[in-house]
Amino acid sequence: MKAWHVTALGAPLTLTDLPLPEPGPGEVRLRVAAVALNFADLLMRDGKYQERPALPFVPGLEVAGTVEAIGPDTSAPPLGTRVAAFLGAGGLAEAVIAPASRLLPLPEAMPYDHAAAFPIAYGTSHLALDHKARLQPGETLLVLGAAGGVGLTAVEIGKRMGARVIASARGAEKLAVAQAAGADHLIDSDAPELKAALKALGGVDVVYDAVGGPAFDAALSACKPEGRLLAIGFASGQVPQVPANLLLVKNLSVMGLYWGGYLRFRPEVLTASLRTLLGWYATGGLCPHISHRLPFDRLPEALDLLQARKSSGKVVITLPEARR
Numbered sequence: 001m002k003a004w005h006v007t008a009l010g011a012p013l014t015l016t017d018l019p020l021p022e023p024g025p026g027e028v029r030l031r032v033a034a035v036a037l038n039f040a041d042l043l044m045r046d047g048k049y050q051e052r053p054a055l056p057f058v059p060g061l062e063v064a065g066t067v068e069a070i071g072p073d074t075s076a077p078p079l080g081t082r083v084a085a086f087l088g089a090g091g092l093a094e095a096v097i098a099p100a101s102r103l104l105p106l107p108e109a110m111p112y113d114h115a116a117a118f119p120i121a122y123g124t125s126h127l128a129l130d131h132k133a134r135l136q137p138g139e140t141l142l143v144l145g146a147a148g149g150v151g152l153t154a155v156e157i158g159k160r161m162g163a164r165v166i167a168s169a170r171g172a173e174k175l176a177v178a179q180a181a182g183a184d185h186l187i188d189s190d191a192p193e194l195k196a197a198l199k200a201l202g203g204v205d206v207v208y209d210a211v212g213g214p215a216f217d218a219a220l221s222a223c224k225p226e227g228r229l230l231a232i233g234f235a236s237g238q239v240p241q242v243p244a245n246l247l248l249v250k251n252l253s254v255m256g257l258y259w260g261g262y263l264r265f266r267p268e269v270l271t272a273s274l275r276t277l278l279g280w281y282a283t284g285g286l287c288p289h290i291s292h293r294l295p296f297d298r299l300p301e302a303l304d305l306l307q308a309r310k311s312s313g314k315v316v317i318t319l320p321e322a323r324r
Contacts, residue, residue: 001095004299027099028100029069029070030063032064037303038061041061042303057089063085065096067083075100084104084116086102086260094296112318113316114287117290122288124232125153127269128154128255128257129158132230136162139164140165140204141165141206142168145235147313152178158208165185166185167183170190177312194218198218198222205223205224206230207230210233213238216231216240228255231254292305293316298317
């Protein structure tokens with residue numbers, strides 16, 4: 001099979017021929033149809049992610065495809081079943097080994113590209129807003145980086161949960177994408193005085209921040225008493241420093257969320273969340289936004305789109321299986 005390899009940190013990926021892997025106990029082999037890219041793939045390639053696979057490695061965190069082989073003594077969906085799976089790495093290949101316990105059988109009408117784009121983005125936002133922040137109907141939710149892979153799903157899920165949603169993103173085109181996902185108010189992230197704009201809208205109850213940097217500071221200042229701030233990621237490259245005195249004065253809570261971490265200590269929380277989300281999808285309540293679909297051999301171009309912030313929602317790599 002062919003796979004994209006990271007052979008040196010910070011270097012371009014290399015398309016390599018590898019032996020077809022065989023699943024062991026508790027594992028299955030998937031024939032990959034689609035792979036969704038994440039900013040974490042760039043960080044992992046550059047050795048800046050919190051998890052660092054040994055070199056060489058194949059990146060790719062979330063895939064969709066069909067069950068092609070089942071390991072011994074393994075309870076798994078039957079051969080040929082269409083599934084999605086979250087992986088620590090390895091997805092950017094024509095076939096991949098996945099733990100049987102992480103497979104998500106797909107609704108009949110769900111295409112492979114939607115399935116690949118689904119677990120991390122929707123799972124992160126639902127877990128953050130529901131499980132961590134306890135977002136309530138009528139509250140005001142601010143989403144920073146609202147047109148990105150996870151930010152856009154936060155807009156969509158926040159609106160479904162009954163919140164008034166303020167979306168912050170760069171430029172009219174990305175703000176239009178956030179508005180289409182349900183945002184009630186739009187703020188260009190390049191505009192000055194974010195804090196003043198938020199206060200003019202009455203302040204915020206919950207902040208969903210995948211960006212970091214100065215926008216976090218402005219959002220913190222615009223929080224209402226008992227506001228909750230969710231640190232999801234730092235796409236700006238700047239990790240905010242939180243003044244504890246302001247937390248005390250307003251009784252604020254700052255919470256971090258690493259969705260993949262729940263696989264280790266509370267996987268049942270992820271499972272329940274994803275079941276809820278797939279139910280919403282099956283009834284037409286969610287629709288992944290994919291700005292770019294590129295074939296497997298154009299992966300470097302797809303990563304460049306992600307790096308240059310030229311995409312909105314998700315970028316998905318498709319393989320021949322997706323067209324069968």
